[in-house]
Amino acid sequence: MTRRVVVTGLGVVAPNANSVSGFAQALREGRSGLRFIPKLQELEFGCRVAGVPQDVDAIAARYFDADELLAMNSNHRYGCIAALDAWTDAGFARPERSDPHVYWEAGAVLGTGVGGLDTAGERLVPYTDSGRVRRLGSTIVEQIMNSGVTARLSGLLALGNQVTSNSSACSTGTEAILEGAQRIRMGLAERMLCGGSEGSSHYVWAGFDAMRVLCRNFNDAPERASRPMSASAGGFIPGSGAGVLHLESLQSAQARCARIYAEVLGGAVNCGGHRGGGSMTAPNPDGVQRCIRAALHDSGLVPADIDAINGHLTATGADPKEVGAWARALECTPERLPPITSTKSMIGHCLGAAGGVECVASILMLDGGFVHPSINCEDVHPEIAPYAASIPHEVRAMPQLRTIIKAGFGFGDVNACVAFRKWSTTDH
Amino acid sequence: MTHQEVFQKVVGVLKPYVKNEAALSNVSEATNILDDLKVNSARLVDVVLEFEDLFEIQIADADADKVDTVGDAVSLIEAKLS
Numbered sequence: 213m214t215r216r217v218v219v220t221g222l223g224v225v226a227p228n229a230n231s232v233s234g235f236a237q238a239l240r241e242g243r244s245g246l247r248f249i250p251k252l253q254e255l256e257f258g259c260r261v262a263g264v265p266q267d268v269d270a271i272a273a274r275y276f277d278a279d280e281l282l283a284m285n286s287n288h289r290y291g292c293i294a295a296l297d298a299w300t301d302a303g304f305a306r307p308e309r310s311d312p313h314v315y316w317e318a319g320a321v322l323g324t325g326v327g328g329l330d331t332a333g334e335r336l337v338p339y340t341d342s343g344r345v346r347r348l349g350s351t352i353v354e355q356i357m358n359s360g361v362t363a364r365l366s367g368l369l370a371l372g373n374q375v376t377s378n379s380s381a382c383s384t385g386t387e388a389i390l391e392g393a394q395r396i397r398m399g400l401a402e403r404m405l406c407g408g409s410e411g412s413s414h415y416v417w418a419g420f421d422a423m424r425v426l427c428r429n430f431n432d433a434p435e436r437a438s439r440p441m442s443a444s445a446g447g448f449i450p451g452s453g454a455g456v457l458h459l460e461s462l463q464s465a466q467a468r469c470a471r472i473y474a475e476v477l478g479g480a481v482n483c484g485g486h487r488g489g490g491s492m493t494a495p496n497p498d499g500v501q502r503c504i505r506a507a508l509h510d511s512g513l514v515p516a517d518i519d520a521i522n523g524h525l526t527a528t529g530a531d532p533k534e535v536g537a538w539a540r541a542l543e544c545t546p547e548r549l550p551p552i553t554s555t556k557s558m559i560g561h562c563l564g565a566a567g568g569v570e571c572v573a574s575i576l577m578l579d580g581g582f583v584h585p586s587i588n589c590e591d592v593h594p595e596i597a598p599y600a601a602s603i604p605h606e607v608r609a610m611p612q613l614r615t616i617i618k619a620g621f622g623f624g625d626v627n628a629c630v631a632f633r634k635w636s637t638t639d640h
Numbered sequence: 641m642t643h644q645e646v647f648q649k650v651v652g653v654l655k656p657y658v659k660n661e662a663a664l665s666n667v668s669e670a671t672n673i674l675d676d677l678k679v680n681s682a683r684l685v686d687v688v689l690e691f692e693d694l695f696e697i698q699i700a701d702a703d704a705d706k707v708d709t710v711g712d713a714v715s716l717i718e719a720k721l722s
Contacts, residue, residue, distance in 0.1 A: 279659065279680065309659065
C-alpha cells in the first residue's frame with residue numbers, strides 16, 4: 213500500500229522568528245538571527261555567537277500550564293511550541309485536558325540531536341555529584357530522556373499513533389519527516405507531526421567548540437558569522453529551535469478540505485559507512501550522491517525536475533564538496549545547477565532541529581514562489597566559484613518554483629534527503 | 641505560625657501542580673491532593689521538597705507516603721514545626 217503524503221501545517225521556532233509568517237518574512241529579507249552570547253565569552257569559548265530563539269518564554273506562558281513548565285527545558289519548549297503551531301496551522305484545535313478523545317490516527321516523530329544537556333548540566337550532574345539526589349525531584353528523567361519532547365507532546369495533543377523521537381545527529385529532522393511520511397504512505401497513520409528540535413545551551417555547544425568546528429573569527433559581527441559557501445567560512449555557528457511539519461495522507465487532507473502546502477514526493481536516508489573519505493565527522497561523497505539519487509528515484513523525479521536546492525551547507529570545509537556532490541548527483545554542469553541556498557546562513561546550524569526548521573523554510577519557499585538569499589557569501593569559495601550564478605545573495609522571485617530538494621548530513625556519516633512539490637489543484 | 645497560615649502556604653505550594661482549577665477554588669482540609677486536585681502523583685516528591693524548603697523541616701519518605709489530603713499535609717507540617 214502506497215499513499216500520497218502532503219504537508220498541511222507548519223510550525224517553527226527559529227533564531228530569527230517564532231512564527232511561520234514571521235519566519236517567511238525573515239527568510240525573504242535575509243535576516244540573521246545570530247547574536248553575541250555573553251555567557252560564551254565568560255566561559256572563554258572560541259565561538260561567542262549563537263542562534264537562540266527570542267521571547268520564547270512569553271509564548272510558553274500562553275501555551276503551557278505551570279505544572280508543565282516545571283518540566284520543560286528549552287528543547288521541550290521549542291519542540292512543543294512548533295508542534296502545537298503545526299497542529300493548529302493544519303486546522304485542528306488543541307484538545308481540552310478533560311476531553312477523553314484520543315487521536316489514534318495521529319502521531320509524532322520529532323527528533324533531537326543532543327537533547328536536554330541544560331537540564332543535565334544545571335541540575336542532574338551538580339546535584340548528583342554533591343550527594344543531593346533526593347533534591348532532584350521528579351522532573352529530571354522526562355527532560356533528559358531522548359523521547360522527552362514527544363512524550364510531552366503526546367499528552368498535550370492526545371496523540372494515539374506512533375509517538376517517538378529519532379536521533380541521527382544533524383540529519384535528525386529530515387530523517388524524522390521521512391519516517392513519518394513512510395508511516396502515512398504505508399497506511400499506518402493518517403497524520404504525523406514530524407521534524408526536530410534542539411535546546412539552547414552552552415553545554416550542547418562546548419564539545420563542538422573544543423573540536424574547533426565552530427566559527428571564531430566573527431565574534432564582533434554576529435550577523436556575518438555564519439558564512440556557508442564563502443571563502444571566509446571558518447566553521448559553523450550553533451543554533452537552536454524547532455521546525456515541525458504536519459504531514460497528512462492526501463486522502464485525509466482532501467476529505468476535510470484542508471489547505472495543502474506541498475506534497476512530500478519522497479526521499480531517502482543512508483550512511484556512508486565511514487569509508488571512501490567518510491568518517492565520524494565527514495561524509496563519504498559517494499554516500500551523499502547515492503542518497504540524493506535514491507531520493508529522486510523514490511520521488512519519481514529526474515534531475516531536470518529540481519527547481520531549487522536547500523543544502524546542508526554549514527560553513528565548514530565540507531561546503532565545496534557538498535556543492536560538487538549536488539552537481540554530480542543531479543548530473544548537471546556548474547552553470548546549470550539549480551539555485552542553491554543555505555538557511556543556516558541566517559540561523560546557524562540548529563543541529564537536531566536543522567532538518568525540521570530548514571524543511572519548513574523549503575515549504576515556505578514553495579508556497580511563496582521564492583528562493584531565500586544565502587547571506588554572507590559575497591566572497592564565494594574558489595572551489596564553488598563555477599556555481600556562483602546559482603547562489604542567490606538577495607531573495608530571488610521564482611513564481612515557477614515547483615520542486616525543491618532538501619538534504620541534511622550528520623556525524624556518523626549519515627545522510628537524509630527529501631523532495632517536496634508545491635501543491636496545485638491540478639495534482640488531484 | 642497559625643493553623644490557617646500553614647493551610648494557606650500548603651495550598652500555595654500545591655497551586656502550580658493542580659490540574660483541576662475548580663477544585664482549588666473550593667479547597668478545604670478534606671480535599672484529596674491526587675483525586676480532587678488531580679496533581680500528578682509523580683510530582684508529590686517536588687511538593688514535599690518545597691514543603692521542606694518553605695517550612696525549614698525534614699520530611700521522611702514514610703511520612704510523606706501517608707499524606708492524602710491537604711489536611712494531612714498541614715497536620716504533618718505542624719507536627720514537625722512543634
